[in-house]
Amino acid sequence: MVPKVGNPRWHSFQNSVVRMPIRHNNRLWEDYHLKEGDAALSGLHHGSGSLCIYRIHWETIVWTNAELVYVAGQAKKRINAVAGVFRESQQDMMARKYSRYPFAVILVLISRVFRPGKSLDSPPMLSDWIPHVSNTWLYMTAIDKFMAKTADALKDETIVGFHLGPKLAYFLRGTENIQALFRNTPAINVDALMLMGYECMMGMPPEDLDKFRNDKSGRASVPAPGLEHVPEKERYWAGIFELTHKYLGQVNYANVLAKTYQRFMSDWLVRAYDEQLKEQDAQHNGWAEMRLVPFMKDGMARAAMRSLMGERILEIVPDMLDTFWDFDKYMRVILFKPRPKWLFRKVYDTLEGFLAANQRFVEQASREFDWDSQDAREAEWEPIFGSPFIRETVRWLRQAEFSPRSQGGVMVSLNANAIPVTTWGLMELAQDSELRQAIREEVEQTYTIDPETGTRVIDGQKLVGLSRLQSVYTELMRMHVSMNVTREVVGPGVRLGGYEIAPGSLLQAPSEIPHYDESIWGTEEHPASEFWADRHVKRVESEEVDSKTGKRKQVLQFEMMGRPSDFYPYGGGLGICPGRYFAKQEIMLTLATFISQFDFEFVEWLRLDGTKSDRPARNDGKYAGAAGVPPDRDMKIRWRRIWPSC
Numbered sequence: 001m002v003p004k005v006g007n008p009r010w011h012s013f014q015n016s017v018v019r020m021p022i023r024h025n026n027r028l029w030e031d032y033h034l035k036e037g038d039a040a041l042s043g044l045h046h047g048s049g050s051l052c053i054y055r056i057h058w059e060t061i062v063w064t065n066a067e068l069v070y071v072a073g074q075a076k077k078r079i080n081a082v083a084g085v086f087r088e089s090q091q092d093m094m095a096r097k098y099s100r101y102p103f104a105v106i107l108v109l110i111s112r113v114f115r116p117g118k119s120l121d122s123p124p125m126l127s128d129w130i131p132h133v134s135n136t137w138l139y140m141t142a143i144d145k146f147m148a149k150t151a152d153a154l155k156d157e158t159i160v161g162f163h164l165g166p167k168l169a170y171f172l173r174g175t176e177n178i179q180a181l182f183r184n185t186p187a188i189n190v191d192a193l194m195l196m197g198y199e200c201m202m203g204m205p206p207e208d209l210d211k212f213r214n215d216k217s218g219r220a221s222v223p224a225p226g227l228e229h230v231p232e233k234e235r236y237w238a239g240i241f242e243l244t245h246k247y248l249g250q251v252n253y254a255n256v257l258a259k260t261y262q263r264f265m266s267d268w269l270v271r272a273y274d275e276q277l278k279e280q281d282a283q284h285n286g287w288a289e290m291r292l293v294p295f296m297k298d299g300m301a302r303a304a305m306r307s308l309m310g311e312r313i314l315e316i317v318p319d320m321l322d323t324f325w326d327f328d329k330y331m332r333v334i335l336f337k338p339r340p341k342w343l344f345r346k347v348y349d350t351l352e353g354f355l356a357a358n359q360r361f362v363e364q365a366s367r368e369f370d371w372d373s374q375d376a377r378e379a380e381w382e383p384i385f386g387s388p389f390i391r392e393t394v395r396w397l398r399q400a401e402f403s404p405r406s407q408g409g410v411m412v413s414l415n416a417n418a419i420p421v422t423t424w425g426l427m428e429l430a431q432d433s434e435l436r437q438a439i440r441e442e443v444e445q446t447y448t449i450d451p452e453t454g455t456r457v458i459d460g461q462k463l464v465g466l467s468r469l470q471s472v473y474t475e476l477m478r479m480h481v482s483m484n485v486t487r488e489v490v491g492p493g494v495r496l497g498g499y500e501i502a503p504g505s506l507l508q509a510p511s512e513i514p515h516y517d518e519s520i521w522g523t524e525e526h527p528a529s530e531f532w533a534d535r536h537v538k539r540v541e542s543e544e545v546d547s548k549t550g551k552r553k554q555v556l557q558f559e560m561m562g563r564p565s566d567f568y569p570y571g572g573g574l575g576i577c578p579g580r581y582f583a584k585q586e587i588m589l590t591l592a593t594f595i596s597q598f599d600f601e602f603v604e605w606l607r608l609d610g611t612k613s614d615r616p617a618r619n620d621g622k623y624a625g626a627a628g629v630p631p632d633r634d635m636k637i638r639w640r641r642i643w644p645s646c
């Protein structure tokens, strides 16, 4: 007689498979009344320390599949001794389960054609109602639901697989797996996401893509062993890597970028405030009202665009910003080349509009720019291409004979991620007057006089070292950056979570999972789900003595609670975001300038269409996994200039 295992509490994330952590081992026998002699139980210990129990109605396959260990009798004793047993693959399971439904069988058969190799020792898979289709569809159309499903599965596992179109992909968590992902090893390739981006988001034509695809010499300045013969000019990965990390990452370039950004951003704030005040007729003692989301999407994006890409872009393509935000909406979907194309017509039309606009700009700007001029070459900033980063990248792409379409693709690097993160920051600050005051006092110490212009400016280097502001920044990045950092397995011998991972598989580390982990970030008063400005500071004694009390003064010191493998909004290893220094300054400078030049406060929550909302903002689930996650609600604030006085 076959006992019924029952289902409570066990989440079933693989069809017909129930999993439970090993720590519940004993309870299995007590709670579910399994007893000696109950047949058709099989199980195994595997590397991640979980115990798999196959449901009893699988009994039928016990007899048809010789590899499945059948534990008859004395189940309790035997189960721990069973190791390395066969685990039915997703496809086999689906084939068996749906063998009565011819349509499903056809899908399963199709799915087998794309299967990237089968291993007896492969990680658990997410349930996929229609193999290769339902998870892919969920990933592309409701990524937040997909992430929730995966997060659930990853409670008991450190790795879980799913099909993303024809690709086999794995979500990872845990220090060891994340460290392995970020390590520079020949079998794990960092270029997968970039190649996907070049092809799908930047619209690179095949001949340009092949330049990157065929270059196996790596990103390092020294070619990979055995590829020393590759001519320097054909080392495309190394070329682009050097460019981005030099012009975005080197302190001198990052500082200049931040300085021009500060100038454009301050101008924008003051001008926008004056305009609003004029429009609103100053009825309220210098207070003006505005909606934060459209304000930031327009003004902050304009300031970032001008500092990175110059002023011509908005003259050559006046609707560039609208085009960009439309593209941004679909960016994550575009990355996975959704098919059939007709079903995603709007996505592809939007992409085409954006790429055509980029190409128009780059062609026109290249005609206007004096490529031979030494001055233009050395300029910290000039109006046609803006920063050395964009200018030198376009120069490099031209010299390497990339098409104008590929050259225009560089404009994708107008990175939208800092804008939602900063918007969230202003939303938090608008609701907390004490925090505003504390940050204002902290920022005050960083003001200095710019020797070139004689104006009062923030010293960006000092700013990024402020303890409380850094804590606020870290908390914002923790809560509002969700990135599925992606790598590709390109060689044999990759083991993660105790499993062998087949070459051709994609590996993804969803930052959202560790970023919200209670055991890492939560305290009794402040759970990880809550924004807490002081989460990453501690009080320490300073050298300075308080003249009144005679005791050493207490000061705040920035200290992050998590480890790099728990907090990776910028990815890691060789692929780490080269724009992170600029992004940090961009976010902190905007918050600091806003707070030191304006008083502001919360008025009400609005929906994104401007109508009233009965709840505060949450992360907009549509953007999960694609870095900066914008709020799904808007906030009306009122603001008034406090410095320089009107």
Ligand code: HEM
Residues within 6 Å of the ligand: 193, 194, 241, 244, 248, 308, 413, 415, 417, 418, 421, 481, 483, 485, 486, 568, 569, 570, 571, 572, 573, 574, 575, 576, 577, 578, 579, 580, 582, 583, 627, 628
């Ligand atoms: C809050 C803002 C930002 C976030 C959260 C962010 C996040 C990321 C992440 C997670 C990656 C992939 C890292 C990996 O695979 O390990 C990345 C790559 C990249 N980011 Fe950022 N980024 C931000 C701002 C910027 C800015 C402002 C720029 C440029 C101005 C930029 C340029 C790039 C580039 C060029 C890459 C590709 C690097 C490569 O593969 O060599 N990012 N970013």
